Amino acid sequence: MICYDEPLYRPPSEANSLIVQATLGCSHNLCTFCEMYKSKTYTERPIEKIEAEIAEMSENVSIRRVFIADGDAMALPADVLLRILEKLKSCFPKLQRVSIYANPGNLLKKTPEELKQLSDAGMTLLYLGIESGSDIILKKINKGALYVHHLEAITKAMDNGIDVSATIITGLGGKSLWREHIEQSAKLVSEAVPTFLSTLSLMLSPATSDTFTGAFEEGFEPQTDSGMLEEEKLLIELIRPPRNIIFRSNHASNALALRGTLPGDRKKLMDKIDAALRGEISTRPDWMRGL
Numbered sequence: 001m002i003c004y005d006e007p008l009y010r011p012p013s014e015a016n017s018l019i020v021q022a023t024l025g026c027s028h029n030l031c032t033f034c035e036m037y038k039s040k041t042y043t044e045r046p047i048e049k050i051e052a053e054i055a056e057m058s059e060n061v062s063i064r065r066v067f068i069a070d071g072d073a074m075a076l077p078a079d080v081l082l083r084i085l086e087k088l089k090s091c092f093p094k095l096q097r098v099s100i101y102a103n104p105g106n107l108l109k110k111t112p113e114e115l116k117q118l119s120d121a122g123m124t125l126l127y128l129g130i131e132s133g134s135d136i137i138l139k140k141i142n143k144g145a146l147y148v149h150h151l152e153a154i155t156k157a158m159d160n161g162i163d164v165s166a167t168i169i170t171g172l173g174g175k176s177l178w179r180e181h182i183e184q185s186a187k188l189v190s191e192a193v194p195t196f197l198s199t200l201s202l203m204l205s206p207a208t209s210d211t212f213t214g215a216f217e218e219g220f221e222p223q224t225d226s227g228m229l230e231e232e233k234l235l236i237e238l239i240r241p242p243r244n245i246i247f248r249s250n251h252a253s254n255a256l257a258l259r260g261t262l263p264g265d266r267k268k269l270m271d272k273i274d275a276a277l278r279g280e281i282s283t284r285p286d287w288m289r290g291l
């Protein structure tokens with residue numbers, strides 16, 4: 001049985017996947033709103049141990065999906081990732097999809113040929129937190145990447161056969177920068193055209209609150225729930241992709257679950273948000289939400 005190094009995170013859509021922990025923590029680990037891996041030092045686990053753990057699970061031949069953790073396992077060198085993919089393929093005959101968290105820096109350091117090799121070996125989906133398309137906000141939150149880096153990284157992954165599931169965080173600009181946040185995020189999503197787009201709602205913990213708000217010299221006034229729904233509505237309205245984007249807001253931090261395809265379901269999604277704003281459909285109360 002695999003013993004994971006906690007805390008262990010995975011995207012909501014990987015709930016039924018086998019998790020292979022190839023790295024510990026996040027190689028960036030500096031985003032001011034994020035405390036996921038603050039208790040860990042970024043570490044690349046020995047490939048022999050990872051392979052042994054995969055072999056241990058190999059009696060479970062029904063495994064179809066694998067998620068490679070932790071926070072940005074795409075930071076691993078391409079040859080190590082290829083060894084992991086090779087081992088997975090040999091142990092799980094029904095394997096259909098291998099996915100991973102990545103940040104723009106990891107992707108921009110890899111060559112197009114390496115990304116194509118990873119895709120051909122079975123890594124067909126990566127999760128990337130854009131958080132915001134606004135450079136003003138990306139600098140404040142210490143994301144370590146700007147608009148142009150997200151655009152280049154997503155394009156590079158998709159051009160080489162890897163689907164991208166991207167996230168935007170509503171509320172990240174507070175009340176003063178919300179329009180800048182949403183307009184620039186919609187512009188980036190429309191230009192980069194990830195395969196999937198999800199939204200999360202900003203939830204600060206006591207451990208992150210002071211550092212995060214301290215970067216807003218003008219003061220940070222948090223969005224209300226209805227303000228975040230207005231942000232989501234404007235985001236959906238402004239995204240104009242040249243091909244379909246599958247949109248989900250099913251994360252546990254969100255007040256309202258939404259799913260559809262953009263641009264086709266734009267009106268349906270906006271109507272549902274309007275109905276929630278008018279109180280005609282119920283939203284998830286604050287105490288039921290979390291990260």
Ligand code: SF4
Nearest residue numbers: 026029030031034071
């Ligand atoms: S890159 Fe992701 S996991 Fe790492 S600190 Fe930023 S938000 Fe957290």
